[in-house]
Amino acid sequence: MSETAISETVIEVCRRAREASAATRELTTQVKDRALVAIADAIDAARESLQAANALDVEAARAAGTSATLIDRLTLTDRRITGMTSAIRTVRDLPDPVGQVVDGWSRPNGIHIDQVREPLGVVAVIYEARPNVTAEVAALCLKSGNAAVLRGSSIAMHTNVAIADVITEALRGLDDVPDDAVQLIRDASRDAALELLHADEYIDLLVPRGGPGLIATVRENATVPTVIDGDGNCHVYVDASADLAMATDIVVNGKTSRPSVCNAVETLLVHEDLADEWLPKVLDELQGLGVEVRGDVRTRQVWPSAAEAQDSDWSTEYLDLILAVRVVSGLDEALAHINRYGTRNAEGIVAQDIAVAQRFARAIDSGSVFVNTSTRYSDGGEFGYGVEIGVSTQKLHSRGPMGLQSLTCVKNVVWGSGQIRVL
Amino acid sequence: MSETAISETVIEVCRRAREASAATRELTTQVKDRALVAIADAIDAARESLQAANALDVEAARAAGTSATLIDRLTLTDRRITGMTSAIRTVRDLPDPVGQVVDGWSRPNGIHIDQVREPLGVVAVIYEARPNVTAEVAALCLKSGNAAVLRGSSIAMHTNVAIADVITEALRGLDDVPDDAVQLIRDASRDAALELLHADEYIDLLVPRGGPGLIATVRENATVPTVIDGDGNCHVYVDASADLAMATDIVVNGKTSRPSVCNAVETLLVHEDLADEWLPKVLDELQGLGVEVRGDVRTRQVWPSAAEAQDSDWSTEYLDLILAVRVVSGLDEALAHINRYGTRNAEGIVAQDIAVAQRFARAIDSGSVFVNTSTRYSDGGEFGYGVEIGVSTQKLHSRGPMGLQSLTCVKNVVWGSGQIRVL
Numbered sequence: 001m002s003e004t005a006i007s008e009t010v011i012e013v014c015r016r017a018r019e020a021s022a023a024t025r026e027l028t029t030q031v032k033d034r035a036l037v038a039i040a041d042a043i044d045a046a047r048e049s050l051q052a053a054n055a056l057d058v059e060a061a062r063a064a065g066t067s068a069t070l071i072d073r074l075t076l077t078d079r080r081i082t083g084m085t086s087a088i089r090t091v092r093d094l095p096d097p098v099g100q101v102v103d104g105w106s107r108p109n110g111i112h113i114d115q116v117r118e119p120l121g122v123v124a125v126i127y128e129a130r131p132n133v134t135a136e137v138a139a140l141c142l143k144s145g146n147a148a149v150l151r152g153s154s155i156a157m158h159t160n161v162a163i164a165d166v167i168t169e170a171l172r173g174l175d176d177v178p179d180d181a182v183q184l185i186r187d188a189s190r191d192a193a194l195e196l197l198h199a200d201e202y203i204d205l206l207v208p209r210g211g212p213g214l215i216a217t218v219r220e221n222a223t224v225p226t227v228i229d230g231d232g233n234c235h236v237y238v239d240a241s242a243d244l245a246m247a248t249d250i251v252v253n254g255k256t257s258r259p260s261v262c263n264a265v266e267t268l269l270v271h272e273d274l275a276d277e278w279l280p281k282v283l284d285e286l287q288g289l290g291v292e293v294r295g296d297v298r299t300r301q302v303w304p305s306a307a308e309a310q311d312s313d314w315s316t317e318y319l320d321l322i323l324a325v326r327v328v329s330g331l332d333e334a335l336a337h338i339n340r341y342g343t344r345n346a347e348g349i350v351a352q353d354i355a356v357a358q359r360f361a362r363a364i365d366s367g368s369v370f371v372n373t374s375t376r377y378s379d380g381g382e383f384g385y386g387v388e389i390g391v392s393t394q395k396l397h398s399r400g401p402m403g404l405q406s407l408t409c410v411k412n413v414v415w416g417s418g419q420i421r422v423l
Numbered sequence: 424m425s426e427t428a429i430s431e432t433v434i435e436v437c438r439r440a441r442e443a444s445a446a447t448r449e450l451t452t453q454v455k456d457r458a459l460v461a462i463a464d465a466i467d468a469a470r471e472s473l474q475a476a477n478a479l480d481v482e483a484a485r486a487a488g489t490s491a492t493l494i495d496r497l498t499l500t501d502r503r504i505t506g507m508t509s510a511i512r513t514v515r516d517l518p519d520p521v522g523q524v525v526d527g528w529s530r531p532n533g534i535h536i537d538q539v540r541e542p543l544g545v546v547a548v549i550y551e552a553r554p555n556v557t558a559e560v561a562a563l564c565l566k567s568g569n570a571a572v573l574r575g576s577s578i579a580m581h582t583n584v585a586i587a588d589v590i591t592e593a594l595r596g597l598d599d600v601p602d603d604a605v606q607l608i609r610d611a612s613r614d615a616a617l618e619l620l621h622a623d624e625y626i627d628l629l630v631p632r633g634g635p636g637l638i639a640t641v642r643e644n645a646t647v648p649t650v651i652d653g654d655g656n657c658h659v660y661v662d663a664s665a666d667l668a669m670a671t672d673i674v675v676n677g678k679t680s681r682p683s684v685c686n687a688v689e690t691l692l693v694h695e696d697l698a699d700e701w702l703p704k705v706l707d708e709l710q711g712l713g714v715e716v717r718g719d720v721r722t723r724q725v726w727p728s729a730a731e732a733q734d735s736d737w738s739t740e741y742l743d744l745i746l747a748v749r750v751v752s753g754l755d756e757a758l759a760h761i762n763r764y765g766t767r768n769a770e771g772i773v774a775q776d777i778a779v780a781q782r783f784a785r786a787i788d789s790g791s792v793f794v795n796t797s798t799r800y801s802d803g804g805e806f807g808y809g810v811e812i813g814v815s816t817q818k819l820h821s822r823g824p825m826g827l828q829s830l831t832c833v834k835n836v837v838w839g840s841g842q843i844r845v846l
Contacts, residue, residue, distance in 0.1 A: 022762060026786055107807055111796050120818055121788060204818055225819050246841040253843035339445060361836045363449055365544060373534050373839025382844065383835070384530055395543055395627055395832040396648050396820035409818040412806070413784045416796025418669040420676035421805065 010195040013183045014149055014202035017122045020178035021147035025119045029096040031176045036092040036139055040085040042170035043135060043163070047081055053162035054131065061155055073129040074156055084132045090386045091139040097405045098145045111416045117408045119145030121204035124196060126151045126218070128210040131159040136387050138167055138182045144407035147181045149203065151196055154188030161186060197222040205407070209390055227406065230393035232262030232345040233317045234375045237334040237360065240273040241353035246372060248282050250350050253374045256289045260319050262391060263346050263378035267314060267324040269334045275302050275327045283325070291321045298327035314341040331356055335363050342366060345393050346378035346400070367393060367400035433618040436606045437572055437625035440545045443601035444570035448542045452519040454599045459515040459562055463508040465593035466558060466586070470504055476585035477554065484578055496552040497579055507555045510810050514562040517809045520828045521568045537836045542568030544627035546830055547619060547647070549574045551633040554582040559810050561590055561605045567830035570604045572626065574619055577611030584609060620645040628830070632813055650829065653816035655685030655768040656740045657798045660757040660783065663696040664776035669795060671705050673773055676797045679712045683742050685814060686769050686801035690737060690747040692757045698725050698750045706748070714744045721750035737764040754779055758786050765789060768816050769801035769823070790816060790823035 027035075043050070054076040061071050100117040107113070123146045127133040134150055141148035152160040164184035171177050185192055197206065197217075203224040208214050218226055236254055238247045254265030270279050280303045283293055287305065294313045295306035306325065313324040314337070328334045338347055348370040349360040361369045368378045378401060380388025385403025392398040398406040450458075466473070477499040484494050523540040530536070546569045550556040557573055564571035575583040587607035595602050608615055620629065620640075626647040631637050641649055659677055661670045677688030693702050698721055706716055706726045716722070717736045718729035729748065736747040737760070751757045761770055771793040772783040784792045791801045801824060803811025808826025815821040821829040 022758075022786075022788075025788070026782075105807065107805070111800060113806060118785070225817065227819075243841070249841060249843050257844060335445075359449075362541070363445075364834075365445075365448070366834070368835040368837060370837045371839060373837060373842045374844050376844035377534060377837060377839075377842070378835075382530070383536060384528065394648065396650075399832055400835040409822055411787075411789070412791040412801075412823040414791060414793045414796060414800060416794060416800075418666070418672060419796045419800070420672050421680060421797050421799035 009187050010185060010192050010199065011202075013185050014122070014196070014199045016180040017147040017149045017183045018202045020180040021119070021121045023178045024142065024147050024181050025121065025145045027145060027176065029098075031174075032096065032143055032145065033092045035142055035171060035174055035177045036088050038170040038174055039135070039139065039167050040088040042166050043081065043085050043088070046162075046166045047078065050081065050159065050162050050166070051076055051078075054159040056158040057156050066155065070129055070155070074131065074159075076131055076159055080132055084135045087132070087136045087387050088139040091136075091143050091404075094143065094386045094404055096143065097408045102410050109419050111414055111419050114413045114415070115410045116413050117405070118411050120407055120409050122147045122149060122202055123407055124149040124151065124199075124203045124206045124224070126193060126196070126206070126208045126210065126214060128153050128214065129155055131156045131163060133209065134160050134163045134184070135167065140387055140389060140404060140407060142181060144404050146204075146407055147178075147183070149183045149185065149196070151185045151193060157186070157188055160184055193217075194221055197224060200224050207389060227390070227392050227398055227402065228394055229262075229390035230345070231317045231343040232264070232378075232391070232393075233266050233315060233341065233343040234263060234346045234348070234378075235267045235269055235334075235338050235342060236265050236348040236350065236375065237269040237328075237331070237338075238271060238274060238278075239331065239349065239351035239353060239356050240271040241356060242271075242274070242350040243352055243372075244274070244278050247278070247350040248285065250348065250372070250374050251282055252285060252289065254348065254376055255286060255291055255323050256321065257376055259321050262317075263375050264319065265323070265348070265375055266316065266318055267326065267337075267341070269326050269328050269337060272298070272327050272329055275299070279303065279325075279327070286323060289321075291323050293323055293325055295325040296327060299325045317343065331359060335360070339365065343393060345391065346370065346375045348373070348375045367391070432610050433608060433615050433622065434625075436608050437545070437619070437622045439603040440570040440572045440606045441625045443603040444542070444544045446601045447565065447570050447604050448544065448568045450568060450600065452521075454597075455519065455566055455568065456515045458565055458594060458597055458600045459511050461593040461597060462558070462562065462590050463511040465589050466504065466508050466511070469585075469589045470501065473504060473582065473585050473589070474499055474501075476581040479581040480579050489578065493552055493578070497554065497582075499554055499582055503555055507558045510555070510559045511562040513809045514559075514566050514827075517566065517827055519566065520831045525833050532842050534837055534839045534842050537838070538833045539836050540828070540831045541834050543830055543832050545570045545572060545625055547572040547574065547622075547626045547629045549616060549619070549629065549631045549633065549637060549641070551576050551637065552578055554579045554586060556632065557583050557586045557607070558590065560812075563810055563812060563827060563830060565604060567827045569627075569830055570601075570606070572606045572608065572619070574608040574616060580609070580611055583607055616640075617644055620647060623647050630812055650813070650815050650821055650825065651817055652685075652813035653768070654740050654766040655687070655801075655814070655816075656689050656738060656764065656766040657686060657769045657771070657801075658690045658692055658757075658761050658765060659688050659771040659773065659798065660692040660751075660754070660761075661694060661697060661701075662754065662772065662774035662776060662779050663694040664779060665694075665697070665773040666775055666795075667697070667701050670701070670773040671708065673771065673795070673797050674705055675708060675712065677771065677799055678709060678714055678746050679744065680799055682744050685740070686798050687742065688746070688771070688798055689739065689741055690749065690764070692749050692751050692760060695721070695750050695752055698722070702726065702748075702750070709746060712744075714746050716746050716748055718748040719750060722748045740766065754782060758783070762788065766816060768814065769793065769798045771796070771798045790814070
């Protein structure tokens with residue numbers, strides 16, 4: 001990609017972040033934590049002006065006939081501002097990943113290799129309506145020693161600009177932290193977004209946070225390194241050895257506690273030994289909670305209210321109160337089904353037979369496996385990562401829920417005392 | 424990418440590997456090691472037929488007027504066959520990365536998270552003339568529990584087919600290992616290579632091993648995940664605090680021991696305090712070893728035989744007996760120079776001042792940093808990885824020399840006892 005293909009605006013923003021990143025990578029934890037406190041305090045102090053800016057966005061969105069759901073996400077209530085500042089303080093309290101020695105060993109010639117975690121450099125995040133992401137991502141990037149390039153949606157532009165200005169102003173008040181550590185792209189055009197996707201010289205990692213449309217655009221266009229938060233067609237396999245009360249809890253929790261998220265269960269696979277007695281009972285309970293069931297032939301034999309599952313049902317992420325159900329002959333058939341239809345995000349098993357549980361844990365080719373617990377725990381907060389960056393469905397770099405560590409890489413630091421390679 | 428865009432041949436090869444990978448991921452270390460021994464023994468036993476196949480390639484290459492260097496790389500001498508089998512036995516002796524628990528912790532609700540290393544799935548490698556890569560890569564992939572898709576160059580096709588057939592035959596003789604674990608693409612066309620670059624559904628990682636042309640093709644076209652072994656414009660900074668005898672050794676070793684490789688030194692940065700006395704001496708010594716020096720103004724003042732360095736010299740990976748030399752005011756200027764012109768591969772420092780050495784080690788944004796030792800150690804073998812896959816110049820997934828671990832990813836295995844998420 002030649003430089004001329006990138007507009008001056010986006011390039012300038014990225015270049016400022018790149019320059020700042022040379023300084024942010026060396027900041028001590030103390031200095032970074034002080035910066036986060038300064039930002040949280042500044043946001044607290046700027047509540048009124050932030051809400052005034054947000055009112056402009058909300059008004060324009062209403063005039064444009066934006067949906068109530070989207071306007072709700074866009075609105076910066078007092079409670080959400082408090083949520084933002086408390087998220088920043090949570091990030092401050094997390095351990096600093098930078099400097100962590102991941103591995104280390106000496107070689108026969110006396111050189112010693114340390115593998116040390118360090119900041120990636122410049123992290124870019126593209127996100128949608130919710131303006132609180134602006135502050136949360138800025139905090140995550142700073143804490144991990146990165147400079148940030150933020151690209152929110154046009155619908156939240158006034159709010160995002162106001163938040164970014166408060167952050168920059170707060171950083172100006174600190175001697176040690178570069179003022180340009182957090183950059184907002186103020187050009188809301190699609191072209192500007194595409195230019196960011198091609199700013200290979202300046203961006204070390206791009207994380208898209210948003211719906212399938214955004215993810216598809218990033219997949220098709222990005223030449224910068226990305227970590228993708230993709231689909232979650234999650235399965236639960238209930239083995240013949242399962243504790244049946246536990247199985248019921250886990251299936252019901254997985255399907256009904258929050259059906260719209262990527263860690264909700266979409267397909268239930270049941271061992272044939274459980275088809276006659278347990279399966280009809282759990283389906284009755286799910287139906288009582290409003291769940292529509294789409295079953296295979298065997299399921300419909302034992303529970304005739306089920307609709308007939310089509311092949312497409314096995315690969316659909318419903319994100320709704322719908323459950324596909326299939327009776328399998330055992331673990332192998334369950335694994336083959338998941339291998340064929342899954343999206344490699346999160347899968348669960350309920351089993352008391354340790355051999356079955358261990359083999360499932362080993363054989364499943366997904367980011368996370370849940371043994372005798374709910375797939376709903378596939379979440380950065382539930383993993384203990386504090387503020388979540390997303391859930392990676394790729395295998396390289398990060399897999400599953402992503403925390404601060406996902407914003408770092410590992411460097412080989414080799415210490416010697418004059419060794420040279422003879423060869 | 425629709426399936427119709429991928430030819431039946433390449434797709435069939437990739438699909439067979441994908442199917443085999445479901446079995447290879449579960450193989451125990453014992454079984455994998457047995458497979459490697461079987462392959463090494465089979466290659467030993469097939470020396471004559473391998474060399475006969477190789478003779479066809481060499482003859483055709485000679486007839487086509489191929490360069491002597493390339494014909495040398497292509498030729499499968501008896502010694503190289505022994506090299507191949509001993510590389511396979513080296514890989515057998517390496518620790519199995521699969522099953523390694525990278526991290527693990529319990530959450531307040533009692534769930535326990537283990538982060539466990541596991542095979543990526545299907546690893547594809549595109550490589551050039553040297554047919555011994557076929558067997559070495561097959562061994563690395565098998566040991567790490569992956570299925571392999573290999574794509575050598577047309578010039579070595581007879582040899583590669585013969586080696587792949589020996590491997591498959593050896594695997595057929597084992598009960599536990601899928602026969603299709605190692606697949607060779609037998610279509611030497613550019614189209615077949617491009618199809619492999621787009622086989623997203625089947626390939627978990629592609630590693631291109633070869634020259635700048637191959638790397639550029641992969642960078643521009645691949646939609647499958649890749650790890651790139653890129654340029655090595657390596658620097659050594661000699662600080663005022665350096666042990667000068669050590670500095671001379673490290674600079675001379677870095678530049679002259681093997682100038683054609685990516686860990687050779689291309690630019691020497693010297694603290695101004697050393698410009699008058701030490702610098703001319705080391706440049707004399709380098710000149711005596713046939714090195715051409717291109718210096719900045721200050722260098723040419725103290726050592727007039729130096730040619731004038733152009734701006735392009737600072738960003739050139741010579742891979743030859745040429746050295747760019749610049750006198751800097753100190754660490755900051757050295758870091759700024761490396762940050763501006765470097766390729767983020769490997770950089771060295773010679774310094775006795777611990778503060779200078781530590782800051783360099785922290786601030787450098789490259790895969791590896793060498794403190795008081797030669798950048799020539801940036802190498803999988805020297806790091807203790809046995810057979811090398813390459814040296815990654817990217818930040819995500821793997822950075823620096825790559826061993827078996829680079830062919831694995833980490834899965835979150837969450838153990839519970841019935842916990843569900845109430846929210």
